[in-house]
Amino acid sequence: MPAPLSLLQTLVQTLVRPLVRAVTYTRWLHLLIGAIVPLAGGLIYPGLSDPGVVDWLIAAALPVPLVAAAALLPSARRAEGLQARLMLFPGKHARVRATGEAGAGEAGAGEAGVGEAATGISATPSASWTDRGRTALWLVFRMEAGLAAWLLTIWLLQVTLVLSGVSVEEPVLGSVTPLAGAAPLAPLPFLALLALVVAGGRLDTRVARRLLGPSVRERMAALEDRTERLLERNRIARELHDSLGHALTLAVVQAGAARAAGDPEFTDRALATIEETGRAALEDLERVLLLLRETGRRPPGAGPGLDEAARLLDSARSSGAVVEAVITGPVEELPGPVSREAYRMLQEALTNALRHAGPVPVAVQVAADDSRLSLLVTNPLPEGRPPAVPGSGSGLRGIRERAALLGGEAKAGTANDTWQVTVTLPLR
Known part of the structure; x- marks a missing residue:
């Protein structure tokens, strides 16, 4: 295959094909949901009316103890595991049916095993302090990565508008000075945003498998x-x-x-x-x-x-x-x-x-x-x-x-x- 065609095929597989898959956007949504906690906390203190870099750092740091404490609940790991399965790996294998009947309960456990094998994500409550520690790391990562993804998304969209000649009154990461004749560059920030969507979703999935994957005890069981x-x-x-x-x-x-x-x-x-x-x-x-x-x-x-x-x-x-x-x-x-x-x-x-x-x-x-x-x-x-x-x-x-x-x-x-x-x- 000629080099230009091979390069084009690699480009399509790496950048274009993920953009037409629904899982790319469910992963990005899963990442952005993590920004809810620091945004809600930032509205209380230090306030986000005219935030600067320091304000955003405070908003990212203050909820960490609260989020880490929430990971002590055994059900937190199950809730995060189920959500990760549904949004990072959509499909029947991601669903777990909960029921009180004995026979159906065995079927639900079997479906949970299938989901774990297909996704690499566990959906069982924390059974040890190691599980709680990994869950705490996951919650903190999801919150900080979600806030960073939210800020970059808004900022890249604002840069796209500014390069297109539209003024932005309240930029999230400092002012953006419009450049004369920069309209042809307007698609570049948007393309960067699409690349960020793909890369961020893959990073979120990889970290989820590492921190929410089955523990040694679960593997032995x-x-x-x-x-x-x-x-x-x-x-x-x-x-x-x-x-x-x-x-x-x-x-x-x-x-x-x-x-x-x-x-x-x-x-x-x-x-x-x-x-x-x-x-x-x-x-x-x-x-x-x-x-x-x-x-x-x-x-x-x-x-x-x-x-x-x-x-x-x-x-x-x-x-x-x-x-x-x-x-x-x-x-x-x-x-x-x-x-x-x-x-x-x-x-x-x-x-x-x-x-x-x-x-x-x-x-x-x-x-x-x-x-x-x-x-x-x-x-x-x-x-x-x-x-x-x-x-x-x-x-x-x-x-x-x-x-x-x-x-x-x-x-x-x-x-x-x-x-x-x-x-x-x-x-x-």
């Missing part, structure tokens, strides 16, 4: 909230994988066994097992979907626990596998989270055995005492297949993640021509 959401999504994904994977694996194994057996009685039992397993999977799916929809309703039941392991073992036996289970200790008295997660880990271990080894003998050992819960699932390796890599697969990874969240440990691998899944969970 947002990070923790995001981590919690990711962990919840990960947990829901594991629930779907374990429940639906188990149901589909049993259905496939049962259907294949029924077709190979050719026995009507065995086929009836296989279909009954598929129906029961599918119904349980549908209940789990409904529970997970309620969590995903975030309707505020409680899921129908918190999920099966290890005290219901008999149903899980029976469904595995009905697929043709020989399952020998030894359960010792007060399993029915386990803490809810441990019991539910152990049930899912046992379910995934059985599913893994049926999926990769078929209807083979499976040994299950569950032992609980006052301090820990131990789970061991063993099955022979399938003939003609290479042993799996220990710990591979999303199901085994889910077992390890469940155990780690409870402070326990899970291992999977080969030992003495068998595949073993070992889980140890602390109860305290």
Whole structure:
């Protein structure tokens, strides 16, 4: 691109394009609003009938303690943050809906998070003295910058009038002497004013992001909230994988066994097992979907626990596998989270055995005492297949993640021509 055209394009993007955007003028208005306090105070003292430079300095300095004191109110930061969002970043992301209903309140908090992410401006009350100090600096900056912007705006307009040949009786910053033949220069102060509008709005926006942006505590809270959401999504994904994977694996194994057996009685039992397993999977799916929809309703039941392991073992036996289970200790008295997660880990271990080894003998050992819960699932390796890599697969990874969240440990691998899944969970 030729140099003159490139220079013209840069000039248009830098100076002309901002002048046709509404946000440029809402930012300038936001800046000028800050001049209300010193102007109102200046009318009381020292008076603005014939102000000089000293009078304007007094008018700018006197309200500083009052404005700084107003920043001590926690709501001052929220009010300034909302106003900055609306006028410096117009759009739906700048709005926060306040409501007393629980569900709508959660939606309002979500909108506040979107606004903060899109604008970089926090709209929460001050929670520390650091927040109050930053709010005080912002209020003082807004007042002083607003007064300077107001004075420069009036003065540049007066200079434009004087250069055009119009007399000005009360100039705000000293007298302006008209020059003969200076009419062609009249547009220059007005162009300077337009440049000031663009630059002042950008400065106001940059300082707002610095002083009204989220504090370290708010950033940490947002990070923790995001981590919690990711962990919840990960947990829901594991629930779907374990429940639906188990149901589909049993259905496939049962259907294949029924077709190979050719026995009507065995086929009836296989279909009954598929129906029961599918119904349980549908209940789990409904529970997970309620969590995903975030309707505020409680899921129908918190999920099966290890005290219901008999149903899980029976469904595995009905697929043709020989399952020998030894359960010792007060399993029915386990803490809810441990019991539910152990049930899912046992379910995934059985599913893994049926999926990769078929209807083979499976040994299950569950032992609980006052301090820990131990789970061991063993099955022979399938003939003609290479042993799996220990710990591979999303199901085994889910077992390890469940155990780690409870402070326990899970291992999977080969030992003495068998595949073993070992889980140890602390109860305290």
